[in-house]
Amino acid sequence: MSSSTEHTAGLSGEAQHHLPDADLSVSSIFSMIRRGFSISSSALGSCEAGTPNAVRLLWLRSIGHDGSIAAPDNNADIWRTDVPEQYHLQAGDVLLSEVVTGRPKAAQVQEQDLPAAAVGSILVLRPASTLTAEHMRLVLAFLRSSAVGSHALGAFGRQRLRRRDVESFVLPEDDEALSAALAELDTAGRQLSVWSSEATDIAESVFDRGADTAEARQRIIEVGQLTRLRAEAAAQLDDFDYIVRTRFPYPIALRWRETEARMSAGDLGPAYDAVLETAEILLCYSALLTAALAHGASIELTAVAALRTKLVANRGGPGLGEWTAVLQEISGAKKRRTLSPDHPLHELGSLLGDEAASDARQRLAARRNDKSHLRPVDPVDLPSALQESFNDLSLLATRARFLADWPLIQVTSVVWDAFRGKASLSIRRLMGDHPVVPTSTMLHPSSAVETGSLYLADRDHRLYLLRPFLTGQICPTCRTWSTFHADKVGGELVLKSLEHGHYFPCSEETDAFRQVGLF
Structure with missing residues (x-):
């Protein structure tokens, strides 16, 4: 995160350490901040879903702590035809819980959530202009933070955010890298949640076909095999030795295995x-x-x-x-x-x-x-x-x-597609303690990639050429694919392996070493 960014995801006043160059207060980003529709106890206006001009009412319970909005439920939802037009939500609106218990809830309204209106203890924030998905992800993460929750005031367990405090909050700047990291974490969390639900469903089905315990046990073993394997694989990631041996670059992973x-x-x-x-x-x-x-x-x-x-x-x-x-x-x-x-x-x-x-x-x-x-x-x-x-x-x-998180890759072929403006790369991901790995493909926005060379791929899949500092090839001594760096033996410039120390005279890379200032 940049120096101007890392301090702006805070609040005005004592909690704010640094003001950004641009005005990123809530009041400057959102053109409208209002409380939800105040519904009367009368059932006047209540109707069935699908009734012309009907609007689904969203309560605080409709918003998940993960930023989700509950899907429509015909048995639980209330639909009304008497909600004034100014309270009708629009796609892109942000819902923020006014009443706070711990961390606030915050969610963005999507087209599939409409027609709807927020009710009661929900603040509706309407963006003055369209924010990028990456920037909105950061804004929502900030609004759900304990820093925002700490400004809720009240007694007897009923704490509320005041509108004037919300207006003065300083929002985080747009940061693509941070947003991408949050997106990856969210994807991982959702995948784990899906697997957890699958395990629960399997366990609950134990006697769906009767009370024969032997048959039930065999069915659970067969159906639950993939779930158990997932759990065992995930548990190994708590073992740091396993992470190094399987996820670190090949030269380090191999040495660690030994x-x-x-x-x-x-x-x-x-x-x-x-x-x-x-x-x-x-x-x-x-x-x-x-x-x-x-x-x-x-x-x-x-x-x-x-x-x-x-x-x-x-x-x-x-x-x-x-x-x-x-x-x-x-x-x-x-x-x-x-x-x-x-x-x-x-x-x-x-x-x-x-x-x-x-x-x-x-x-x-x-x-x-x-x-x-x-x-x-x-x-x-x-x-x-x-x-x-x-x-x-x-x-x-x-x-x-x-x-x-940074794969060491060797590019084995490059195919440029002029119409798509992208190159299809065949690569070997040299991660883990063995050099024999399958070939996979990745798209790259440039054809300026060297076939046969080693690259570092960062978390955003940008490629950094490692040649001539680090090269990869079959070792002439042991016939094993290995990585090499420049060394000097007996006054002769050689390439020396990181994996086993074998070396051989260097000739082809001499000019490249001179160009990068190594020789």
């Missing part, structure tokens, strides 16, 4: 080595992403220039120190000040951005240096050293959880 396997087998020495190597690959991969994205955004990193000096001067290839330097440099906000709020470099900058992560990184680096300089851990201390180092690795991996 660490898990070694630790579970009680191989203390190999497990300790695997932890340290996994930590280095986690930082290596993150630093390579940072260097590639910084180059694409025309951000000069001193740490990348220092890496070039090391490669050119035959002083060996990059190591943990160089990867750390890149990540530490991008953690400074100054380097990222020109980027859009949703650019991936912001999250990469947070990886080593706090003291706990920095301390964990330093401890792992010290252990890695001790191992490299033949200062091994005493066998007596090895169990505790293994656990401590794994705890530090887990902390860094937790800080890097955003990597699970």
Whole structure:
């Protein structure tokens, strides 16, 4: 969220920290704010649904906390023909609960909800102009927030929002990235709700065919199999090891799997080595992403220039120190000040951005240096050293959880459709601990995509070229598909694998390395 946006989703007065450049108060966005229709106790005007000029009455109970409006119910709804025209709702109107218990309710009226009129303790807000769906999503989320609810006044459990307070609320600015994140969360919530309903329906049908318990048990096992599998798969996502092993980019996921396997087998020495190597690959991969994205955004990193000096001067290839330097440099906000709020470099900058992560990184680096300089851990201390180092690795991996949302993809073909103005890409999503993955397709608004190259896909499906910082191909040594980065061995520029350390002379990428300032 931008600097002007992140403080405006608040209220006027003491709760407001920063005023936006444009007037985003409720009174400026909505041309009309009125209470719902005050219905009399008389049944005069009541009618059946479908009667000419009949209007369905919407009560506070008709609005869900999730922003939904209850579907028509012939047995429960009241329809009237005597509602004045000015109280008739229009598509796009926003309904806000005047009476608040906890968080307010807020919903937008859709065409399928009409004809209707709000009744009683509902405030109707009519937009002065059409808001984008993304902006309206943010407005509704704000109106349902506890910040708005805290302004409700009253006693004896009957708290109300005053119209003049509502008029002064400062609404959030339009933010496409935040709105998209809310939409994805809402979609996930609705899907989980559907699955929950399915499980309930299956359980309630247990004796629909009679009272034979053996038959009922078998039917529940068969019908409920998919529901159980969904629950088991979802439960695994509470296990962070499972997330890294299945959702992190291939180079990290593979190393993590080896660490898990070694630790579970009680191989203390190999497990300790695997932890340290996994930590280095986690930082290596993150630093390579940072260097590639910084180059694409025309951000000069001193740490990348220092890496070039090391490669050119035959002083060996990059190591943990160089990867750390890149990540530490991008953690400074100054380097990222020109980027859009949703650019991936912001999250990469947070990886080593706090003291706990920095301390964990330093401890792992010290252990890695001790191992490299033949200062091994005493066998007596090895169990505790293994656990401590794994705890530090887990902390860094937790800080890097955003990597699970950024697929590492290899583009295998590009087909441009001039009439649609889009390219159809065949891609391999290299996420999880195995390089053999199915090919899938995605649409892209540009044909300027390299076949065979690796890309980072962010949450909004934007693609960022990673070549030549990170490349992918079949390893000449082990014949396994692997990822590679520039290294120096014996004075020769080579490509070295993140997965297993194999390397081979680099020739084709030399010009590209020069263009990005690596050689």
